[in-house]
Every structure is written in structure tokens, then in C-alpha cells.
Amino acid sequence: MGTGTSKDADSVYHDESESMDQAGGQLYVSLKMENYKLNGEIIPHVYGSVPLVGSWDPFKALSMERESASMWELSFVVPPNHETLDFKFLLKPKYGSTTCVIEEGPNRVLSRGALQGESRLAVFRNGEETLEYRVFIKADQVSPFDLAASWRAYQENLRPSSVRGIPDVSINSAPMAGAENGSSASLELDLEHYLVPAPSTSANSGMVYAANNAENPRFTMTDAAWYNSYSFKDASIPSDQPPTFKGIEVVIPDPSKVYLGTGTVESKSLGYFSPLQRQDSHRGLFVDRGVGSPRLLKSPSSNTFTFDLKQEAATKNLMPAAAGAVAAGAVADQMLGPKEDRHLAIVLVGLPARGKTFTAAKLTRYLRWLGHNTKHFNVGKYRRLKHGTNQNADFFRGDNPEGVEARNEVASLAMEDMIAWMQEGGQVGIFDATNSTRERRNMLMKMAEGNCKMIFLETLCNDKRIIERNIRLKIQQSPDYAEQPDFEAGYEDFKSRLDNYEKVYEPVEEGSYIKMIDMVSGNGGQIQVNNISGYLPGRIVFFLVNTHLTPRPILLTRHGESRHNLRGRIGGDSLLSDTGEIYAKKLSNFVEKRLKSEKAASIWTSTLQRTIQTAGPIVDFPKIQWRALDEINAGVCDGMTYEEIKRNMPEEYESRKNDKLRYRYPRGESYLDVIQRLEPVIIELERQRAPVVVISHQAVLRALYAYFADRPLKEIPHIEMPLHTIIEIQMGVTGVQEKRYKLMD
Numbered sequence: 070m071g072t073g074t075s076k077d078a079d080s081v082y083h084d085e086s087e088s089m090d091q092a093g094g095q096l097y098v099s100l101k102m103e104n105y106k107l108n109g110e111i112i113p114h115v116y117g118s119v120p121l122v123g124s125w126d127p128f129k130a131l132s133m134e135r136e137s138a139s140m141w142e143l144s145f146v147v148p149p150n151h152e153t154l155d156f157k158f159l160l161k162p163k164y165g166s167t168t169c170v171i172e173e174g175p176n177r178v179l180s181r182g183a184l185q186g187e188s189r190l191a192v193f194r195n196g197e198e199t200l201e202y203r204v205f206i207k208a209d210q211v212s213p214f215d216l217a218a219s220w221r222a223y224q225e226n227l228r229p230s231s232v233r234g235i236p237d238v239s240i241n242s243a244p245m246a247g248a249e250n251g252s253s254a255s256l257e258l259d260l261e262h263y264l265v266p267a268p269s270t271s272a273n274s275g276m277v278y279a280a281n282n283a284e285n286p287r288f289t290m291t292d293a294a295w296y297n298s299y300s301f302k303d304a305s306i307p308s309d310q311p312p313t314f315k316g317i318e319v320v321i322p323d324p325s326k327v328y329l330g331t332g333t334v335e336s337k338s339l340g341y342f343s344p345l346q347r348q349d350s351h352r353g354l355f356v357d358r359g360v361g362s363p364r365l366l367k368s369p370s371s372n373t374f375t376f377d378l379k380q381e382a383a384t385k386n387l388m389p390a391a392a393g394a395v396a397a398g399a400v401a402d403q404m405l406g407p408k409e410d411r412h413l414a415i416v417l418v419g420l421p422a423r424g425k426t427f428t429a430a431k432l433t434r435y436l437r438w439l440g441h442n443t444k445h446f447n448v449g450k451y452r453r454l455k456h457g458t459n460q461n462a463d464f465f466r467g468d469n470p471e472g473v474e475a476r477n478e479v480a481s482l483a484m485e486d487m488i489a490w491m492q493e494g495g496q497v498g499i500f501d502a503t504n505s506t507r508e509r510r511n512m513l514m515k516m517a518e519g520n521c522k523m524i525f526l527e528t529l530c531n532d533k534r535i536i537e538r539n540i541r542l543k544i545q546q547s548p549d550y551a552e553q554p555d556f557e558a559g560y561e562d563f564k565s566r567l568d569n570y571e572k573v574y575e576p577v578e579e580g581s582y583i584k585m586i587d588m589v590s591g592n593g594g595q596i597q598v599n600n601i602s603g604y605l606p607g608r609i610v611f612f613l614v615n616t617h618l619t620p621r622p623i624l625l626t627r628h629g630e631s632r633h634n635l636r637g638r639i640g641g642d643s644l645l646s647d648t649g650e651i652y653a654k655k656l657s658n659f660v661e662k663r664l665k666s667e668k669a670a671s672i673w674t675s676t677l678q679r680t681i682q683t684a685g686p687i688v689d690f691p692k693i694q695w696r697a698l699d700e701i702n703a704g705v706c707d708g709m710t711y712e713e714i715k716r717n718m719p720e721e722y723e724s725r726k727n728d729k730l731r732y733r734y735p736r737g738e739s740y741l742d743v744i745q746r747l748e749p750v751i752i753e754l755e756r757q758r759a760p761v762v763v764i765s766h767q768a769v770l771r772a773l774y775a776y777f778a779d780r781p782l783k784e785i786p787h788i789e790m791p792l793h794t795i796i797e798i799q800m801g802v803t804g805v806q807e808k809r810y811k812l813m814d
Contacts, residue, residue, distance in 0.1 A: 096147040098179065101205040102158060102191060104139050110163045113141050113202075117156025117176070127159060127169050137622065139666040147179075154179045158191045158204065163541075170195045179208055283429075283447035283501065286454055286486060412491040412521035413605060416500040416513055418577050419528040420570050421563070422539035424589045424618070428528055429501040430804070435612055435751070438744065438776045441496045441605070446487045448502035449549075451479040458548050462565035467506075467573035477509060484513055488520045497605070505574045514580060524606060525582040526613075530589055540564070583610060589618050615756040620801030623754060623777070624663070624762040625770050627792050628679040629653050633708075634792070640700060640707035645682050648813070652793045655812045657686035659795065660762055664690070669759035673750075675699045680764045690762075697746045700766035704737025729786035740786050744772050751776055770796075777805050 102113045116123035116130035122145070123129035136142035147154050155176040161169040173192040178185040184206055193200040415432065417425040429445050436443040456464075456475060464472045480502055487498040498521070504510055510525065517523045530536055544550050544559045553559040577584065581601055587594035596614055601607065629649025633641045645653065664670045671691045674680040675698035684692055706714055706721070715722040725732040733739035747769065754761060754773075763773065771788040774780070777798045780788065793813035799806045 096154070096179065096181075097144070097209040098147060098154065099142070099144040099205075099207040099209075100133070100158075101136070101143075101207075102133060102141045103203045104135070104137075104141055111160050112163050114159050114161050114169070115143055115156055116159060117154060119147060119154055119156075122154075122156055127161070127171065130159060130161065130169075132161075137663070153181075158193075160193055160200075177206070179206075184208070283426075283445040283450055284486070284490075286451050286482065412495065413497045414487065414491075414500055414517055414521045414523045415497065415609070416504055416510070416523055416525050417502060417528070418504045418510070418525050418582075420505065420574060421503060421567050422536050422543055423528045423530045424539065425503075425528050426501055427589075427618070427804075428526070428585070428613075428616075429499045431616060432526075432609065432612070433499050434776065434779045436497050436609075437779065437782075438751070439608070439748065440741065440744070440782060442494060443497040443499065444487070444490060444495060445499045445501060446483045448476075448480050448483045448500070451483045452476065453548055455479055455482075458551065460549070462562050462569060465566045465569045467569060477512065480504075480509065480513070481516070484516050488516065491521055503570060505570055507575050507579065510577070510579065522603075523580065524601065524609075525577045525580060527577045527582060527584045528589070529576075529584060529586045531587055532589075535589060540567070581606075583613065585613060588613070588616070612752065612755070615752050617755075617758070618801065619758045620799065621758060622663075622760045623757075623798040623800065624660075624760070625774060625796040625798065626656065626683075626762070626764055626794065627767060627770060627790060628677075628683040628764055629656075630792055631679040637710045637712075638708055639711070640703040642677050642679075644678055649679070649683065652813055653683045654686050655793075656683065656764075656795070657688070659810065659812060660687050660690070663797075664760055664762075667760045670761065671757075671759065672762045672764065673698065674764045675766060675769070677766075680766070683764050684762075687762075695750060697750050698763070698765040698769055701740070701743050701768035702734065702737040704734035706734050706737065730783055740768065740772065741782075743768055744782075744785075747772055774798075778807070 100115055113133045114127075114130035115133065116125060116127055118125065122131050131143055131145070133141040133143040155178045157176055158172040159169045170193045173194060174189065175186070190201045191204045193202075415429075417429055419425045426447065429447070433443050433445040452460075452475075456479075463469060465476070466472060483502070484500065487495075487500060491498060500513070504513065504525075514523055540560065540563055544553075544556060544563060550559040550563070553562075582597075582599050583601065584597040585594070586597065588596065596610065598610055601610060628645070629652035630646045631643045631649055632646050633639070633643040634649075635646050660672075671693060672684050672687055673693050673695055674684050676694050676696050677699055680698070681694065703709075706718070709717075711722070714725075721735065725734075730740050733742065750773070754763075763770070765773070767790045768786075770790050771785050774788060774790065774796060775782070775785045777800075791811070793811065795810040795812065797808040797810065799808070
């Protein structure tokens with residue numbers, strides 16, 4: 070641990086006017102500690118007299134959660150039979166059970182909601198090292214009715230508490246008295262009063278093990294030949310009764326919807342293939358230009374084509390739901406490239422705990438957002454389905470022929486599923502496994518031959534600190550250790566598994582490949598590529614070059630209310646209304662407090678007046694204008710109301726109503742066009758290592774938010790993006806998490 074000091078006194082909030090006796094009130098306590106030079110492997114905890122916080126047992130202390138880069142937080146409700154709470158802060162290692170460091174000085178005491186004694190820093194001494202941190206203590210009296218309402222709101226929005234079943238929420242209580250002289254630290258807690266629940270479809274992937282979001286195995290139990298060929302039958306189960314699989318959904322396809330070698334293929338996106346036979350000499354292609362009817366383009370080798378609108382709903386397509394460069398690249402691949410290049414398999418390679426699954430999930434999210442039909446196939450999910458979650462390290466030994474055969478078998482099943490999905494219209498499959506030997510990779514290449522283009526993506530990491538962190542996250546999150554109550558036993562087993570893989574590991578030297586070497590550290594690294602060509606592989610390399618795992622927040626907000634908003638007019642370049650100007654000041658105050666310790670943060674706006682004006686009151690941060698962040702171009706409809714469009718341009722109004730995603734305003738843009746121009750913004754947001762505040766417009770923010778929340782393209786035009794609300798996206802090693810702050814009604 071390093072040494073840090075602070076001369077500022079701590080800020081304490083309490084309310085002496087309330088009483089625990091009022092309406093059966095309970096004490097809602099919020100504790101915060103600044104993260105001033107605190108090593109990431111050391112976590113502040115709280116323990117005290119109430120059983121909830123350990124009954125003075127340091128090993129039962131409650132861990133504080135990282136609220137931001139500069140603050141730790143813990144909140145809980147004191148049971149009504151405890152009018153007095155005395156407690157202390159302590160520091161414990163994130164992993165292991167070594168000795169903790171307890172705060173110096175007397176116990177802190179909260180009696181009937183009031184803090185007793187003088188304000189003080191939290192002082193920790195460990196040998197010759199001394200650490201001093203400011204702490205913020207807030208105590209509210211909460212009625213059982215308010216508490217129950219808050220808990221229901223969080224349950225309805227699938228937001229679990231982080232503190233042993235107690236709702237870790239903001240309560241709308243009366244404002245508390247601040248610290249002396251109204252210090253900025255005291256205002257930090259005001260942000261909590263603006264928190265609102267995020268929707269259930271929010272970007273909180275960080276709470277879910279990434280592999281759980283991968284594609285579910287779709288074993289077809291009615292296919293006896295397949296079923297027997299992979300030795301999936303259990304001799305103890307009657308032949309007429311399918312086995313039961315626990316923990317993972319088994320999808321049985323509807324035979325009426327099985328796609329054959331010929332037939333009509335529908336485009337969800339750019340265009341449609343005619344219902345011709347699948348020979349290369351009979352390719353007809355419709356390209357949807359975004360407005361009106363599709364325009365037919367025909368391969369020079371095709372003499373005839375047909376088009377049946379009635380068959381659209383029952384078809385699939387290999388073309389991405391995209392516009393611009395993505396569409397152009399896809400058309401070129403379809404018309405000019407070999408048949409197998411129409412499908413792309415990205416096959417992960419690497420030892421365990423190197424970030425393969427995280428990389429696979431992130432790449433899947435990016436490609437889906439661009440409009441490519443992409444799925445993530447995690448072989449571990451297949452293994453757990455067939456062989457259970459209780460396989461110890463011996464199962465992964467290279468000299469265990471039964472284990473090797475079993476692991477190759479589930480890899481084959483996953484690859485077969487991926488190829489079958491591609492034949493039904495899938496475009497990019499992310500195949501997530503160690504694939505650590507040439508023998509395994511050769512098997513996969515042979516299966517892919519004639520079906521898809523394959524690129525190996527190898528992740529190499531030499532940073533022992535990162536590997537150790539990933540191992541411990543694996544023990545905490547992986548279903549393989551969900552039933553292992555002893556963390557240390559799970560840790561030792563996984564280390565043994567890793568040793569088994571290291572003994573047989575063979576780096577990729579064959580085929581087309583991308584090597585990511587020490588890229589996850591966020592401190593440089595390098596990427597090596599071999600035999601990579603084509604538009605999409607090139608975009609993938611560019612994306613991977615710019616990604617990292619450095620935790621940082623991204624704040625998304627619309628401009629304040631504009632004069633056009635008041636009149637219901639779309640587009641334009643109007644100024645803010647009086648209400649919008651008030652929001653600009655509130656946003657400035659929020660940013661000042663939320664990012665006060667983030668000196669490298671920046672403010673991004675569009676080039677339109679209303680976003681520039683909204684950012685105007687914000688000081689001390691650089692401001693960058695992006696034309697790519699301008700609102701969707703409404704073309705000839707710019708400045709009109711929707712009622713005027715409906716009255717004067719009824720066909721355009723109906724076209725937009727029927728397909729908001731692809732509809733392009735005359736001489737304007739569609740949502741797909743907006744996504745294409747936002748790709749450089751996404752790449753730059755991924756590349757940034759400091760916080761960014763993005764002040765933009767409804768359509769643009771819908772598209773940006775959909776990327777982080779991994780929302781389907783078809784949902785983008787319908788995502789709620791309210792005025793005067795800040796969406797905080799926290800990006801880091803565990804995924805993406807979201808908070809929402811509503812500053813004004």
C-alpha cells in the first residue's frame with residue numbers, strides 16, 4: 070500500500086430533527102470513503118455492533134463497493150431494534166484471508182440517526198505506513214413504506230441489492246445538513262438523490278458471467294443418427310426417453326422451420342436474395358436504398374430472377390442490416406468473393422484467464438451493432454451441458470485421453486452448431502475456447518473447409534498481476550465453481566487446470582490469424598496479423614487495436630430542452646429554452662462533482678448550437694465538437710412537426726412508421742446511416758482511458774446506447790432517451806454497468 074494524506078476533514082451528514090420513533094422509522098445509512106491512492110487489491114470494509122455488519126467480527130465485515138474511480142460506497146438499513154450503531158472502517162485484501170488493518174481511534178457511533186463525537190479522517194497504520202482518507206457518513210430516517218416502495222422499484226427493474234438482500238437504493242428523504250462551509254465534498258452525496266432505476270434492458274452486463282450470454286447449444290433430440298454418433302445417449306436412460314439436461318436450455322428446432330439447401334433467403338437489412346437455386350450462376354440481389362421500394366441489382370451471370378414478396382417473412386439473408394461502407398463491403402463480398410468467404414468464423418485461441426471470453430463478448434457486441442448477424446459460441450457451455458460443472462483439473466490434462474476426447478467432442482458439437490447457423494443466414498460466428506493445440510485447430514479448419522472463412526484470434530498475456538486477477542474473477546463468476554464453497558480450493562484447482570493447459574500449449578502459426586499480445590493491460594501491447602484481407606477482417610483488427618480494459622465512466626446525455634422541442638419540431642439548429650438553460654447549469658454542477666478528480670476527462674458535443682450551449686457552463690474540461698454527433702438529418706422534413714409531415718407527406722409518414730430503422734428522410738438520413746457515421750465515435754470511446762461526457766441528440770444517443778447495452782438494431786429507434794437525464798456507462802474488466810441520474814423532470 071502507498072502512503073497518502075489529506076488535510077480536509079471528513080464530511081458528515083445527520084438529521085437530529087428526526088426520531089427513530091416516528092412512524093416506525095428505520096435508519097438508512099450511507100457510508101463513503103474516497104479512493105485516494107488506494108491499491109486496487111485492498112478493499113475498504115465496515116464492521117460493527119449490528120449483526121448485519123459483522124458483530125465486531127472482521128471476517129464478517131461488509132465490503133464497500135466501488136462507486137467511481139474516486140469513491141467507495143456502502144449503504145444498508147439498520148434494524149429497528151438497534152437504535153445505536155457503532156462501527157469502524159477496516160482495510161482487507163481483495164482475495165485471501167490475511168490480516169486486515171483496522172481504523173485507528175474510537176468507534177464511530179450513530180445514535181437515533183445522529184453521529185456522535187467529532188468529525189475525523191479514517192486513519193490506518195500498517196507498520197511504518199500511514200493512510201488517511203476522508204469519509205462521508207449519511208444517515209436518513211426512512212419509513213417502512215418508503216423502504217418497501219424503493220425495494221419494489223428495484224425488484225421490478227431487476228436491480229439486485231449488493232448488500233445481503235438489503236436494497237442499496239437512494240431514498241427520497243429530506244435533504245441533510247451539509248459539511249462546514251458547504252465544501253464540494255459534501256455536495257458529492259447530492260448525486261445520489263438524482264439516481265433513478267435503469268430499465269431492465271440496461272447495459273449491466275458486468276453482473277453476468279460473459280459466457281452465460283453465449284449461444285445456447287441446440288441439440289436436436291429427434292435426430293437419432295446425430296444423437297448416437299456423438300455418444301450422447303446414456304445407457305441408463307430408456308431409448309424412447311430423451312435425457313434431461315440441467316442448467317442450460319436445450320432448444321429443439323421446429324422441423325417446419327428447418328432451412329434446406331434451396332429456397333428463399335430474406336434480408337432483415339440491406340436486400341433480398343431471390344428464391345433461386347443456390348448455384349453461383351444464379352444470384353439475384355435486391356439492395357434496399359433506405360427509401361421506397363428496393364432497387365434490383367443482378368449479377369452479370371444471371372439471366373433471370375424472380376421476387377416473391379409473400380416469402381420474405383420466412384427467409385434469411387447473408388447481408389448485414391447496414392448502410393454505407395459496411396453495406397458496400399458486404400455487397401462486394403457477396404458478388405465477388407468465394408462462397409465460403411460469405412461467412413466468417415473468428416476462433417479464439419489462448420490459455421485460460423487471458424480474457425478470451427471477454428474479448429469474444431465485446432467483439433460480438435461491436436459486430437452486431439454494425440449490422441452483422443453475429444453469435445458467440447462458448448465451448449465451455451457445451452462442456453458443462455454434457456459433462457457437468459464438477460470436472461476437476463484432471464479432466465483437462467493433456468495425457469488424459471478420455472478428457473481430450475470429451476473436450477474435442479464438445480468442440481465439434483459447437484462448431485457444427487455454428488456452421489449450421491451460418492447456413493441458415495448467420496454471418497459471423499465467434500468460437501470461444503482455448504483451442505490450444507495444433508491438432509484441435511486442424512480439426513476445426515477441416516470442419517470449416519468449404520463452409521466459412523476462418524481467422525484465429527490468439528490472446529497472449531504476460532502480466533502476472535492481470536492473470537491473477539482474471540483467475541480470481543473466474544473462481545467467483547464461472548459456473549464451473551458455483552458449487553465450490555471453498556474459494557481457496559477452487560483457486561488451487563483452477564491453477565492446476567491452467568498448468569495442464571500450459572504443458573501442451575502451441576502458439577498459432579498456421580492459417581490466417583490475429584495475435585493480441587498484452588493488449589488487455591491498457592498500457593500498450595501489440596497486435597500481429599497474418600494473411601488478413603477483406604473489409605470485415607480489417608474492421609475487426611482496427612477495433613481490437615483500440616480496445617482495452619481500463620475502467621472509466623462514459624456519460625451520455627441529451628442537450629437541454631430546445632425551442633424546437635417546445636414546438637414539437639424535428640431537426641433544426643435552435644437554441645435552448647429557459648428550461649434547457651437551467652439544465653445546462655445543473656449538468657455543469659453534476660459534472661464538476663462527479664468528475665472532480667478526473668483531470669483527463671473531456672466533453673464531446675455535436676456541432677449544433679443546442680449541445681454547445683448545454684456544455685457552455687462546464688469549465689476546466691476540454692470540449693470537442695464532432696459532426697458525427699449531429700442529430701439525424703431529416704432532409705426536406707427538417708424543421709417540420711410530425712403532424713405537418715403526416716398532412717403534407719403522408720407516404721413518407723407511413724414509410725417511416727412502418728420501418729423507422731431503415732427509413733431515410735428524403736435527402737436526409739436513416740438510423741442505419743447514423744450508425745455508420747458513429748463508428749469512429751465508438752472506436753474513440755473504446756480507445757479513451759479517461760471519462761468522457763457525450764452531449765448529443767436523441768437518435769444519436771439511441772444508437773450509442775444500443776452499442777453499450779447490446780440492444781438489437783430493430784430496437785434502436787424505440788429506445789427511451791429522456792431529456793435532462795444522464796446515463797452513466799461504466800466500462801471495465803467485468804463488462805458494462807449502467808447508472809441513471811435524472812436532474813430535472
